Structure formats: structure tokens, C-alpha cells
Amino acid sequence: MNRNKTIIKTILLLLITVIVYYSVVPFFGDYDMNLEDLKPDANLNSKDLVYSYSLNELQSNSSFNGKIIEVTGKVKEVSSLNKRNTVILFGKTKQSGIICDIHPSQADKLKSIKINQEVTIKGICKGFLKDVILLNCYIDTKIDD
Amino acid sequence: MTKFLLLVLLSFFVVDVTSAQNNFIARQGQISFFSYASVENIEAQNNQVLSILDISNQKIAVSMLMRAFVFKKDLMYEHFNESYIESDIYPKATFEGDIIDFDSNATNQIKIIEGDLNIHGITKKAAIKATITKNENAYLITGEFIVLVKDFDIKIPPVLTSNIAKSITLKFTFQYQPYEE
Numbered sequence: 660m661n662r663n664k665t666i667i668k669t670i671l672l673l674l675i676t677v678i679v680y681y682s683v684v685p686f687f688g689d690y691d692m693n694l695e696d697l698k699p700d701a702n703l704n705s706k707d708l709v710y711s712y713s714l715n716e717l718q719s720n721s722s723f724n725g726k727i728i729e730v731t732g733k734v735k736e737v738s739s740l741n742k743r744n745t746v747i748l749f750g751k752t753k754q755s756g757i758i759c760d761i762h763p764s765q766a767d768k769l770k771s772i773k774i775n776q777e778v779t780i781k782g783i784c785k786g787f788l789k790d791v792i793l794l795n796c797y798i799d800t801k802i803d804d
Numbered sequence: 805m806t807k808f809l810l811l812v813l814l815s816f817f818v819v820d821v822t823s824a825q826n827n828f829i830a831r832q833g834q835i836s837f838f839s840y841a842s843v844e845n846i847e848a849q850n851n852q853v854l855s856i857l858d859i860s861n862q863k864i865a866v867s868m869l870m871r872a873f874v875f876k877k878d879l880m881y882e883h884f885n886e887s888y889i890e891s892d893i894y895p896k897a898t899f900e901g902d903i904i905d906f907d908s909n910a911t912n913q914i915k916i917i918e919g920d921l922n923i924h925g926i927t928k929k930a931a932i933k934a935t936i937t938k939n940e941n942a943y944l945i946t947g948e949f950i951v952l953v954k955d956f957d958i959k960i961p962p963v964l965t966s967n968i969a970k971s972i973t974l975k976f977t978f979q980y981q982p983y984e985e
Contacts, residue, residue: 740979741834741851758852786869786895788854790831
């Protein structure tokens with residue numbers, strides 16, 4: 660009887676430990692996560708994403724903000740301003756595009772990226788100023804390598 | 805007639821170039837903040853701050869997404885956006901101001917920028933000292949200023965008051981390029 664109680668207590672303790680670990684520990688983890696293996700919530704063309712925000716920012720915020728978005732578009736600029744690696748994709752007009760802040764693990768891939776090359780980039784959408792902002796971006800170089 | 809048309813086209817071109825040279829844009833401005841706290845110092849950086857500089861009217865405008873601040877820990881990010889800044893309700897912070905006695909030709913100058921700072925839906929007057937450097941056809945504006953948390957109606961639970969400083973130091977760097985509209 661006592662043995663059974665001990666087993667049940669041990670299982671409960673293990674269960675609680677696992678639940679606490681998976682619900683609390685992520686909050687104390689590094690914010691700088693890599694999205695490489697995560698499935699995107701939406702796939703879009705870069706021009707369509709920018710157009711959506713310029714048409715209705717509020718609605719686009721509720722659709723895309725905080726979500727993992729995969730965009731395909733042509734490279735307008737590659738920048739290392741502020742010691743950050745950034746790829747800017749063309750939008751529908753000259754004034755607006757997508758600013759993709761690249762995850763440090765992707766730095767090597769940047770070397771092979773050329774202006775006007777079509778790339779697919781996955782990142783967390785943060786909203787829209789004059790450009791759509793994507794952070795923690797992962798580059799898929801399989802397209803147009 | 806042909807000469808007249810050419811003159812009209814040329815004048816449009818001149819007006820367009822002049823207008824373009826009056827406006828400068830920084831799409832990847834940087835704002836960072838630092839808050840000293842007894843448990844753990846809190847710092848974050850936003851590298852995608854938008855700013856437009858109008859040198860003819862000596863005006864500057866800044867807009868940033870609060871959710872674009874990057875923290876070291878997820879928990880800090882969650883607290884900042886969900887509890888303090890309420891980013892879903894107030895997703896952006898803005899500043900619009902005038903650069904007092906700005907000389908658009910000076911290569912290096914320290915000026916006061918006076919204007920309205922809006923954070924968490926509250927607008928306050930601010931006077932910010934900034935260093936402005938001109939390099940060929942580009943401008944660099946840097947500086948820092950202090951924001952008082954209570955000025956912007958940011959509510960901190962009593963249990964956490966010892967963890968959050970009453971004032972926060974903000975640093976900014978904007979590299980402006982000519983803005984082609």
C-alpha cells in the first residue's frame with residue numbers, strides 16, 4: 660500500500676515538474692529564437708503583405724502581428740546598419756517594403772544574396788511603419804540559389 | 805513653344821530635386837533603453853525606428869513599434885508589452901518636434917529638439933539635446949534623454965516597484981538618407 664502511494668507521489672511530482680518546466684521556463688529563455696523549424700502562420704508575396712498593411716493597417720495587424728510570416732520577394736537592399744544584418748524586400752511601391760532583421764545564425768547565407776534576387780524569408784511580424792517589420796528572420800535560400 | 809515647354813519641364817525637375825533634398829529618412833533608426841533595477845537591469849533595443857527629417861522647416865518626426873523592442877529574456881518582453889506599455893492598445897510611440905536654430909549646412913552641431921513625445925497614449929512636452937552631424941548628403945543624429953515612468957501613466961504593480969526604476973534612459977541614433985518620394 661505504502662509502495663503504491665510512493666509511486667503515485669513520484670509520478671505526480673514528475674508530472675508537475677514537466678508542466679512547470681514547459682510553461683514557465685520559456686519565459687526565462689533567450690528571446691532570440693530561431694524559426695528555422697517552425698511552421699509559418701501565413702505565406703505571402705512581399706508586395707501583397709505591404710499592400711495589405713498600406714490598405715488597412717488595423718486589420719492587417721490583427722491578421723499578422725506576432726505571427727510567423729513567410730514572405731517571398733525580391734531583395735531591394737542588404738544592410739548591416741546598427742550592427743544588425745537586415746534584408747529589405749521590395750513592396751508594391753518605391754516608398755514601402757519589408758525590413759527583415761536576420762537571425763545571427765543566418766549570417767553566412769547573406770553573403771550569397773544579391774540585389775533583385777528572389778528569396779523566401781520567415782520571420783515574426785511586428786507591424787508597419789513605412790515598411791513592414793519582421794524580426795528573427797530565417798532565410799530560405801533554396802529559391803533562386 | 806518647344807523652348808517654353810522645355811523650360812516648364814526643367815522648372816518641375818528643379819522643384820522636385822529641391823523638395824527631395826529637403827526631406828531625409830531613417831528607416832532603421834535605433835532606440836535603446838536602460839533601466840537600473842535591484843534584481844536585474846532591464847535593457848532593450850529597437851533597430852527599426854522610422855524618422856523623417858525636414859531640413860527646410862527644421863522639423864523631425866519619429867515613429868516606432870513597441871513590439872519591435874528586443875529584450876534578453878522573453879519574460880521582460882512579455883511584461884513590457886502586456887503589463888506596462890499595453891502594446892495591443894498603444895502599438896506605437898511617436899515624437900514630433902522642432903530643431904531649435906538648426907543649421908542644415910553645419911557639419912557638426914549640438915541642438916535642442918523641442919516637441920511632443922507620445923508613449924502609452926500620453927503626450928508630454930520634451931526638450932532633447934542631440935548631436936547632429938552632416939556628411940555629404942546625409943545626416944546623423946544621436947543623443948540620449950530620460951523619461952519618467954509616471955509621466956506616461958505606466959502602472960507598475962506594488963510588488964514589482966522595487967524591480968523597475970522610476971526613470972529610464974533612452975539613447976537614439978538615426979542615420980538619414982535623402983528621401984525620394
